[in-house]
Amino acid sequence: MMYGRTIMATSVAAVVAVVSGLVGAGLAGPARDRIKMIDRIEATATELSDADPSENVPDGGYVHVFGMPRAEGPVKDGETGFSRDVLVLKRRSQILQWVETSSNDGDSYGHRIEWADASVDSTRFRRNGDGHFFNAGRILYPTKAFVAPLGIAGKRLSARFMDSVWEWTSMPIVQADLDAMPAPLRDRFEIRKGDLFTKGNAVNGSVWTSYDAKRAHPMSLVGVMHGDRIDPVDLGDGTSLAKLGQHSAAELMAEARSDAARAETLIDLGAGAAGAVGFAFAAATFLDERKSRPKAPEPAIIWGRG
Known part of the structure; x- marks a missing residue:
C-alpha cells in the first residue's frame, strides 16, 4: 500500500490528539470549576469587620472580613x-x-x-x-x-x-x-x-x-460560615485566602483565580503538545516513506536518424 505507514501514523496521531483533548478537558475541569467558585464567592461574600459585625450570614455563606x-x-x-x-x-x-x-x-x-x-x-x-x-x-x-x-x-x-x-x-x-x-x-x-x-x-x-x-x-480574609465560626474556603488547591493588612475581597480572590487559570492553561498546553507530537511523528513518517520509495528509471534516449 502506498504510504501505508504514513496512513497508520496519521491515524494514531488523530487518536492521540482526540484522547489528549479529552484527558486535558477532564484534568482542566477542576481548575475551571475553581474559577467559577471564586467568581461566585467574590460576588456573594458578606462584608464583616470589627466596626460592623453582621449577624445575618446564613450557614454556608461566604464572608469577607477585615479586623483584629x-x-x-x-x-x-x-x-x-x-x-x-x-x-x-x-x-x-x-x-x-x-x-x-x-x-x-x-x-x-x-x-x-x-x-x-x-x-x-x-x-x-x-x-x-x-x-x-x-x-x-x-x-x-x-x-x-x-x-x-x-x-x-x-x-x-x-x-x-x-x-x-x-x-x-x-x-x-x-x-x-x-x-x-x-x-x-x-x-x-x-x-x-x-x-x-x-x-x-x-x-x-x-x-x-x-x-x-x-x-x-489586623488581617483580611475570605471564609465560609459554619454556625458562628468562620472556616477557610476549600478551593481544592490548598490556597489560603488570608493576608495581613486591609485587602478587598477582589484582591484576595485575584491570586486564587490566577493560580487556577495558570493550572488550566498548563493542562491545555500539555494536551495540545501531545497532539502536535503525534502529527509531527506522522509527518516524519511520510518524509521517511517518500525517501525510501524506489525512484522511476530515467527515460532512455534513443538516437536515430531523423
Missing part, C-alpha cells in the same frame, strides 16, 4: 505553665545527641554531636566501635503547639487561618516563668538568653527548650 483576631485569653502551655497573650504558642525542644554521617558513596561513616528534635537511637549506628557514641537523656516536654479559641468581627475564627499568615516570633522566658514551672523543670533547667537549658555544661543528653508565638495583627 483575638484569643479568649492568654495562651498557656498546660504542661510547663508558660503563658503569653498571643494567638498561637509553640514550644520547641531539642536534645544534644550523637548523629552518624556517611560519605557520598556510603563507604565511610563519621559521627558528630548536634541538637536534634528527638532522641537518636545510637544502637542503630553502623559504625559504633565499642559503643563510644552512646546517646543518653530524653526530652520531658517535646515540641508542641498551643492555641486558644479565636474570634474576629464578633465571630469565632478557625485556627487554620493561622497556618500561613504570620511568622513565628521568639518568646523569651524570664525567671518568674521558671519559678512557676513544675519542680522537675526548676531543678533541672536554667535560663540562658531567654531559653531553657539543662544546668551545667552542654553534654550529650542536654535539652534546650524555647518558645515562639504568633501575635495578633
Whole structure:
C-alpha cells in the first residue's frame, strides 16, 4: 500500500490528539470549576469587620472580613505553665545527641554531636566501635503547639487561618516563668538568653527548650460560615485566602483565580503538545516513506536518424 505507514501514523496521531483533548478537558475541569467558585464567592461574600459585625450570614455563606483576631485569653502551655497573650504558642525542644554521617558513596561513616528534635537511637549506628557514641537523656516536654479559641468581627475564627499568615516570633522566658514551672523543670533547667537549658555544661543528653508565638495583627480574609465560626474556603488547591493588612475581597480572590487559570492553561498546553507530537511523528513518517520509495528509471534516449 502506498504510504501505508504514513496512513497508520496519521491515524494514531488523530487518536492521540482526540484522547489528549479529552484527558486535558477532564484534568482542566477542576481548575475551571475553581474559577467559577471564586467568581461566585467574590460576588456573594458578606462584608464583616470589627466596626460592623453582621449577624445575618446564613450557614454556608461566604464572608469577607477585615479586623483584629483575638484569643479568649492568654495562651498557656498546660504542661510547663508558660503563658503569653498571643494567638498561637509553640514550644520547641531539642536534645544534644550523637548523629552518624556517611560519605557520598556510603563507604565511610563519621559521627558528630548536634541538637536534634528527638532522641537518636545510637544502637542503630553502623559504625559504633565499642559503643563510644552512646546517646543518653530524653526530652520531658517535646515540641508542641498551643492555641486558644479565636474570634474576629464578633465571630469565632478557625485556627487554620493561622497556618500561613504570620511568622513565628521568639518568646523569651524570664525567671518568674521558671519559678512557676513544675519542680522537675526548676531543678533541672536554667535560663540562658531567654531559653531553657539543662544546668551545667552542654553534654550529650542536654535539652534546650524555647518558645515562639504568633501575635495578633489586623488581617483580611475570605471564609465560609459554619454556625458562628468562620472556616477557610476549600478551593481544592490548598490556597489560603488570608493576608495581613486591609485587602478587598477582589484582591484576595485575584491570586486564587490566577493560580487556577495558570493550572488550566498548563493542562491545555500539555494536551495540545501531545497532539502536535503525534502529527509531527506522522509527518516524519511520510518524509521517511517518500525517501525510501524506489525512484522511476530515467527515460532512455534513443538516437536515430531523423
